[in-house]
Amino acid sequence: MSNPNIEQLTAAQKANAEVMMALVRTAFNGVERLTALNLAASRELFNNTVAGTQQLMAAKDASEVAKLNSELAKPGVDKWMDYSRNVYDLVTEMQKEVTSVMEAQYSTFSKNASSAVAKAKTSAPVGGEVFAATMQSMLDASTKAFGSMTGMAKQLADIAEANMQVAAKTTAKTTSATSAAAKKTAAK
Template identity: 35%
Template sequence: MSIKPEEFAKSGFNFALFFANTAFDGIERLAVLNLAATRSAFEAYVSNLNALLGVKDVQSLVELHKGIAAPSIEKSVEYSRNVIAIATDAKEKIAKEVEVHVADTSAKVSGLVEKALASAPAGSEVAVAAVKSAIKSANDAIDGLNKVAKQAAEVAEASVSAATEATIKATTAAAPKAAAKKAA
């Protein structure tokens, strides 16, 4: 197996290009989401302002408040979910590519080391074994870090989802109570 330095450079360049394209894709998707959210918020603002101008009494104001609060919260939660989905998608694409890139590079480096060690002088078996052991330990450490990173990401995503759901429940339950207090 003959590996040339140009192959490592090309592999690194291709990885950097993939990373940049994935980042730009995520940024583009966030920009589209933000423009849509801004348009929706502006339209809701205009609609709510028109409705507010038509309020005749306190009871109508309380009803208007109830009608405005829930959709606003739902839109905010949906926006948050979309942002999380975009970030998660980009993270997963990059994580998969990193995994492939690390495995490929590790295989190439191991091949080079094996080739170099095969031509090691007699009596260097201990040094050869130490190098092989170090490579195996490094690969095991990388695998362990990848597993821990994936688990941490899953826990974070689950926490964000749970917090979002709790916020939705709390705000939808609190909105009618707050409106009732204002009416009193």
């Protein structure tokens, strides 16, 4: 005859191990993708720097250097914004994956805890109802707290998205202004 507490403990440990493996897998995938993104960005930066340096070295006068500087600056800013957007997208996707795993785990935990509380109510000795009611109250409070944390994470993601959009617009305006100023300088 097996002990139900041991079976429950074993099942809980197995579930926790699966959750941890899912989280570790997500982290490794994220690090791998971020590394690939950084390597591609570094390679592109190097190639653009070499090409830009060669163009600047071939310039014949100061006005041509000023013109080249303005032309070379715009793609760099655009590339930086693309890179930032890709990093943001990667982090957002990883956050969603982690949240999904955690929500699934919490849902399972909540169901199991509710079941245990219900069993405790039916098989409790005299006065056990108070204990079961306390456990149910704690479960309800943790569910509300988890819901609040999930809502806050979504709000933070929305704020970060809005900040990325503002940064993109500001960068575009700054790039346009810089280009215009460089053209004026080159024309003199």
